[in-house]
Amino acid sequence: MGEHVVKLPDVGEGVAEAELVEWHVKIGDLIREDDLLASVMTDKATVEIPSPVEGEVIWRGGEIGDVVPIGSALVRLKTAGGATAPETKPEAETKPEPAKSAPAPAEAPQPVARAPMLEAPPPPPRREPPVQRRAPGERPIASPAVRLAARERGVDLRQVAGTGPAGRVTHDDLAGFMARGPALARGGPVQRTEVTEVKIVGLRRRIAEKMALAKQRIPHITIVEETDVTALEELRAALNKRHAAERPRLTLLPFLMRAIARAVAEQPALNALFDDDAGIVRQHAGVHIGVATQTPAGLIVPVVKHAEARDIWDCAAEVARLAERARDGTATRDELSGSTITITSLGPLGAIATTPVINYPEVAIVGVNRMAVRPMWDGTGFVPRKMMNLSSSFDHRVIDGWDAAVFVQRLKELLETPALLFVDA
Amino acid sequence: MDEIVCRLLVIGAGPGGYVCAIRAGQLGVDTVIVEQGRLGGTCLNVGCIPSKAMIHVAEEFEVLKTAAAGKSVFGMSATKPTLDLGKAVAWKDEIVHRLNTGVAGLLRRARVKIVHGQAQFRDGKTVEVETETGPVRIRAESVVIASGSVPVELPFLPFGGDVISSTEALSLSEVPKRLAVVGGGYIGLELGAAYAKLGSKVTVVEARPRILPLYDEELTGPVAKRLAELGVEVLTGARAKGAAVGALQIETAEGEARAIGADKILVTVGRAPATTGLGLEELVLDMDGRFIRIDDKCQTSMRGISAIGDVTGEPMLAHRAMAQGEMVAEIAAGLPRAWDKRCIPAIVFTDPEIVSAGLSPAEARAGGREVKVGLFPFQASGRAMSKHAERGFVRVVASADRHLVLGVQAVGQGVSELSTAFGLAIEMGATLEDIAGTIHAHPTLGEAFQEASLKALGHALHI
Numbered sequence: 001m002g003e004h005v006v007k008l009p010d011v012g013e014g015v016a017e018a019e020l021v022e023w024h025v026k027i028g029d030l031i032r033e034d035d036l037l038a039s040v041m042t043d044k045a046t047v048e049i050p051s052p053v054e055g056e057v058i059w060r061g062g063e064i065g066d067v068v069p070i071g072s073a074l075v076r077l078k079t080a081g082g083a084t085a086p087e088t089k090p091e092a093e094t095k096p097e098p099a100k101s102a103p104a105p106a107e108a109p110q111p112v113a114r115a116p117m118l119e120a121p122p123p124p125p126r127r128e129p130p131v132q133r134r135a136p137g138e139r140p141i142a143s144p145a146v147r148l149a150a151r152e153r154g155v156d157l158r159q160v161a162g163t164g165p166a167g168r169v170t171h172d173d174l175a176g177f178m179a180r181g182p183a184l185a186r187g188g189p190v191q192r193t194e195v196t197e198v199k200i201v202g203l204r205r206r207i208a209e210k211m212a213l214a215k216q217r218i219p220h221i222t223i224v225e226e227t228d229v230t231a232l233e234e235l236r237a238a239l240n241k242r243h244a245a246e247r248p249r250l251t252l253l254p255f256l257m258r259a260i261a262r263a264v265a266e267q268p269a270l271n272a273l274f275d276d277d278a279g280i281v282r283q284h285a286g287v288h289i290g291v292a293t294q295t296p297a298g299l300i301v302p303v304v305k306h307a308e309a310r311d312i313w314d315c316a317a318e319v320a321r322l323a324e325r326a327r328d329g330t331a332t333r334d335e336l337s338g339s340t341i342t343i344t345s346l347g348p349l350g351a352i353a354t355t356p357v358i359n360y361p362e363v364a365i366v367g368v369n370r371m372a373v374r375p376m377w378d379g380t381g382f383v384p385r386k387m388m389n390l391s392s393s394f395d396h397r398v399i400d401g402w403d404a405a406v407f408v409q410r411l412k413e414l415l416e417t418p419a420l421l422f423v424d425a
Numbered sequence: 426m427d428e429i430v431c432r433l434l435v436i437g438a439g440p441g442g443y444v445c446a447i448r449a450g451q452l453g454v455d456t457v458i459v460e461q462g463r464l465g466g467t468c469l470n471v472g473c474i475p476s477k478a479m480i481h482v483a484e485e486f487e488v489l490k491t492a493a494a495g496k497s498v499f500g501m502s503a504t505k506p507t508l509d510l511g512k513a514v515a516w517k518d519e520i521v522h523r524l525n526t527g528v529a530g531l532l533r534r535a536r537v538k539i540v541h542g543q544a545q546f547r548d549g550k551t552v553e554v555e556t557e558t559g560p561v562r563i564r565a566e567s568v569v570i571a572s573g574s575v576p577v578e579l580p581f582l583p584f585g586g587d588v589i590s591s592t593e594a595l596s597l598s599e600v601p602k603r604l605a606v607v608g609g610g611y612i613g614l615e616l617g618a619a620y621a622k623l624g625s626k627v628t629v630v631e632a633r634p635r636i637l638p639l640y641d642e643e644l645t646g647p648v649a650k651r652l653a654e655l656g657v658e659v660l661t662g663a664r665a666k667g668a669a670v671g672a673l674q675i676e677t678a679e680g681e682a683r684a685i686g687a688d689k690i691l692v693t694v695g696r697a698p699a700t701t702g703l704g705l706e707e708l709v710l711d712m713d714g715r716f717i718r719i720d721d722k723c724q725t726s727m728r729g730i731s732a733i734g735d736v737t738g739e740p741m742l743a744h745r746a747m748a749q750g751e752m753v754a755e756i757a758a759g760l761p762r763a764w765d766k767r768c769i770p771a772i773v774f775t776d777p778e779i780v781s782a783g784l785s786p787a788e789a790r791a792g793g794r795e796v797k798v799g800l801f802p803f804q805a806s807g808r809a810m811s812k813h814a815e816r817g818f819v820r821v822v823a824s825a826d827r828h829l830v831l832g833v834q835a836v837g838q839g840v841s842e843l844s845t846a847f848g849l850a851i852e853m854g855a856t857l858e859d860i861a862g863t864i865h866a867h868p869t870l871g872e873a874f875q876e877a878s879l880k881a882l883g884h885a886l887h888i
Contacts, residue, residue: 151763
């Protein structure tokens, strides 16, 4: 008796792991070659994994819902005869080309964010099973030449949908599989060649120009720091509960504004506009905080003026008011200009780190990343803490890394011990 | 002791072994092949080729006999024909010799070193060969066992004297007056029918209820009919018991003892793997019954040792061995290969011939599949009529849903040549529409393949 380990084969280009969505076998089942073992779902498609050999299932590598890395053991089979036992490589394991790395995340998700521009047409939904169903045990139909080509490229033909008569796998099907990974043969994704031209006008063009200007002129440095906001969140919840009826609901933003106002009071170089044509940095005493806001028309940045002179409810009310006006398009030019430093936050979309683009001609921008409960070591054990990263960019022409780091550490300190936001010391 | 070191050592130069060695040589693998007999193995020396030669002799002679008997439908006549069997055998031997030489040339051209002698394993990487010039030790990275098969001997009918195997049957000095054939499989029937045509009184003794038990009755029917016409007596359900002077003793289906007069007793009850004398006991390979167990890459249970051909079991066919040999050579050269053939066509060179590729209707249905079957009789074929060969048919088996061709069988004169079309259709994943939509040249027997496909689709044109 031998043992055969079926590994999760490479189910598509660039796919590193897949979620187990269905087991087709249970321990003790006797299965034939090509019987389906499991279905796994990648971000692209559901893929059925057939057994390369005949045998008895003696072990299953996970439960439904588990995310299984490509190449990890999926099923152990007891096979007849030891001859084939050590052979554990699934047929589809080797891919001809290494999976290309995913495209780099879009720069500065904040300011550019999602715009009302016509995006490239989204790929058709791929929820349906990508592999044309074959009766269990039935081998894929393909000419010897296609079979050889598949073998030489390390492709398991059982995963390739056939578009030919009777479901025959053609050279084109194989090429398509190589290019796109598993796909549904009929009614599924097809190669599309159309190109949609979208004219960049209005606000979009202004954003484009401003981003280009910022990125061309400003050598950005970005610092990402994690912040424990457990105490701040407790405070915020308590305040919201206490003043639920009569005061605006507090988000994290007013606290951050207050922290920035405090920090720049100690580091005025960060609350400044750099007139690079004139070679002058103008440090402002007033802290006018731009808040990058997504609107149907695109990204705009309403400005909370004199944050240094507002309490948190005042800030909250002003942010809410400006956001409202920005979204319905009634914000005045004055309300949309005059910032000296900017906050960008995508809320739940905020990722773990971002590389914010400075709102030219300012010299600093503070990016808020997603808050999440993470296990933190408190010296004796792991405790759940609400953690949030801040990703902040600085104009390295006028702000050195040291000053930037000091600023970020100060923000961290203020947010982690929110009492410091309110005591004058 | 002389020592040879190589990358690939092939034991046995039959169709599996020599193809393996040639392909390996082509791929630049340093290869040695060991053969104790003549190059070409059973197939070339005492199997496929010589038997087909003798069957051809018998066919030609049969034409003359028919004419001499005044039975020629073409109005031909002849005086009493005679046969110098020695001359026919010499002609056959000349063909075999030419092919032997041809294989040697091909091996040389592929730069394969040929060592003559019996190979014996010392361990999984070392083989010793007793050659005419002394023992040679060969050490190889991988070894391919392609030692073939030998005729099965019955303990109560040991080979020798008048009890012969297929090997001797191909080199008799005269046509036996009475020939008893034990075993109604394809070898016995091919040779039995040939000797019947050459003038022997042939009796076939088959233990099972019918001849050619591997093929369905629809296919074997025309063969049984023709055997009866040739005067071959077929005793099914009968068992051979032993030999007496000038007779074969049997027990009939009814349980009666009977003696069948026989000058020669041809025993064709199957072939057994040639695994003795190789020192295989040194290796303790996993076996599959008497055969060496292999996986889909023809690898045995021991790393670095592959086995191909008859020694690995049924179907014991030269073309299977050749395909395995080619694959193993490519694997030895580091190419990604595995056995993924869809069908191994099989031919019975009886009169008429039988071809089977893929699944029969019964086999296809046994898998729980719904099938469409189309049969076109040669009676409706102009070419068959013009050859005076109207017996038989082509039968196509396809899946009912997608019309995928699952199997093709035929019985008829000369249908062996259709096996290529049948095999190609299945290997390419053809559908009935593909066959029906291909222009088949007229007038040929092959048109029957197209018509059978049309029939399965419900619109045959000529029936």
